[in-house]
Amino acid sequence: MRVILLSLFLVFSGTSLATELTISNAKITSIKAYETADESINVWLHINGNSRVGNNPDNSAVTCELWTHDKIVHSTALAALMSGNKVAVTYVDRGDKSHWCNVKNLTVSGN
Numbered sequence: 001m002r003v004i005l006l007s008l009f010l011v012f013s014g015t016s017l018a019t020e021l022t023i024s025n026a027k028i029t030s031i032k033a034y035e036t037a038d039e040s041i042n043v044w045l046h047i048n049g050n051s052r053v054g055n056n057p058d059n060s061a062v063t064c065e066l067w068t069h070d071k072i073v074h075s076t077a078l079a080a081l082m083s084g085n086k087v088a089v090t091y092v093d094r095g096d097k098s099h100w101c102n103v104k105n106l107t108v109s110g111n
Helices: 002-014 071-083
Strands: 020-035 041-047 059-063 065-068 086-093 100-110
Touching (some): 020 071, 041 071, 065 071, 071 086, 071 100
Antiparallel strands (some): 020 041, 086 100
């Protein structure tokens, strides 16, 4: 039994959860969509008039550009931009601790 518990502990303690940050009460001010060679869409969100937002959650030395491939995030951002509603954006590092960060969640929070 101890071996099983120790094994489970090692598995779960070695798994790190991605650090995430949230920007609340923000306005989407620009959406730039780019088609890639494989015909997928990359979407870059500008928040409160800025192309970069707060620090990268995993590297505070750089600020993040917010990118998404998620169609739901893209359509929600477009709806918020067109209506002028404020949003809450949760973002994470994309895995390389650079200035490119991925939008994890975007919700409309009202006017």
